[in-house]
Amino acid sequence: MKFICQNCGEVDHVLMDGYDVGDRLLEGVMFKITVKKEKFQETLTAHVQDQDKSYFTDNHISIKKWEKEMTEDAKLSMDEDGCCMMYCPKCNDNQVIDITE
Numbered sequence: 001m002k003f004i005c006q007n008c009g010e011v012d013h014v015l016m017d018g019y020d021v022g023d024r025l026l027e028g029v030m031f032k033i034t035v036k037k038e039k040f041q042e043t044l045t046a047h048v049q050d051q052d053k054s055y056f057t058d059n060h061i062s063i064k065k066w067e068k069e070m071t072e073d074a075k076l077s078m079d080e081d082g083c084c085m086m087y088c089p090k091c092n093d094n095q096v097i098d099i100t101e
């Protein structure tokens with residue numbers, strides 16, 4: 001399964017701003033969101049990107065906790081109105097992003 005950006009076509013992952021879940025603590029930290037099929041439905045998972053890991057470890061912020069929070073947030077925004085809070089990693093646009101079969 002992949003995401004589809006209205007501008008770029010298929011992309012492997014999308015990005016979500018940590019501000020959604022962590023407020024100013026995570027403002028501007030972009031989480032990588034991946035999708036896979038699990039029991040006939042898509043499952044989204046949030047990951048801290050490699051370049052941001054030191055920010056978490058240096059400031060004693062739990063990567064595991066926030067990956068979990070962001071995963072929940074991504075699922076919610078998907079259920080609502082087609083992930084308008086998700087950004088394409090290629091064009092940086094937050095046009096409605098869909099998921100392929």
Ligand SMILES: [Zn+2]
Binds near residue numbers: 005009
């Ligand atoms: Zn795009």
